[in-house]
Amino acid sequence: METQPSTSPGAAFAQGPVKATRVAEIPDGKRREKRLERLRLQGFWPVYGAACALAYTAPLAEPHFALIGLRVFGLALMLLGLAMRLWSFGYLLKRAELATAGPYGRTRNPLYVGTWLIGCGLMLNAAWPANLGLLALYNLLFYYIYRAQIGIEEEMLRSIFGEVYDEYCRNVPRFFPRLSTWKVGDVSEFSLTRALKNKMLQPVAGLLVLLSLQVLSWGLLWPMLRGQPAAAAWENLVRGAFVGLP
Template structure:
């Protein structure tokens, strides 16, 4: 047994870590609120760009490679949604450190899910805007969420102390590791817990964004190109949002 494994066994010998004290981080809440405003002001206009720059349906792309990018984007968005629901099913906010399920592969699976959804939505825009948006999105994401994760790690260290550092030593900060880290008794996945943690929000959010993008393909751009609203609507109903 390695020293890391021995430390983990000792730290988690009594089962999942319970939060027995509150976070004590200077200006932690203020810093979080500033980042919340930055996310609101930065990411939602970017999501609007994903929708506006759809331009045409996936099956209308001229080349198979470009068409495939759109379907990869849809797959990434759905994978990210699944990642968030899976993570929320293990999360016991403010009462226990989550280390099971996706938390045994990455310390921030919720943010990994958010990242995948954003990358997927970017790829659903039309060529070449999709790659431009993908680059912009990733640049913004890793700047903002690096700061966010830093604040949260300070808070978790102040709550759980050395055992949290043991967890950090064994599980990567962001990109998931292939082999899950297991330690002691852990909480199990609960779909009810996931929805108590508002798992319906990313489901609804992604559904709305995809619906708006479909509407952009079928209604917005045909109208901009000169079609009357009635013509655009007829084309939309006839499947014009899918492609010729």
């Protein structure tokens, strides 16, 4: 097996972006990742669907200002999470280079932080009080599944980068971002080409689909279930009833 040069972790960072010199070796890694992928599909998508279906009151139609604010906050969280994921994609070179620049200088898992924010925002956009129950359920699922997923990826990165990765872990938190960025030596810069290769448009498309389903639930599905004719519901949807405008 090829070994890394005998330099200290700090010196390796000072020399520039840290390139992979080993092949990932994880006991039973593929089977564990496939199991987690099944759990994500079976766990999260029903919750996402429930959040869309339970958006039976449009945000601005909530009876109290605090409830309106809660759901607007949810929309802001979704946009923030999407921005975090797009930013992260521009620095990521999977298994070829240890990403430490941009958002990776604040948290070791910015993509998952973005996913978490999007999910929390989507849950908050269900109608009150269903949104709080969905938010609690989502966070339980997220902790259980992504804690295991992050553990697998840490094993992989440690097998590739060794002590250099341990040094990175000592300076950058696992999940919740630090306020100041950690930077040692020269690092790779954001690349739009790299972001596109990392399929940065997929989360945009996914979020648009989920928001479209919520809009249809706010302005069309629930009004029709309450007895409003389809033509009237559609007219209200087009003129802004999907956010609760009169």
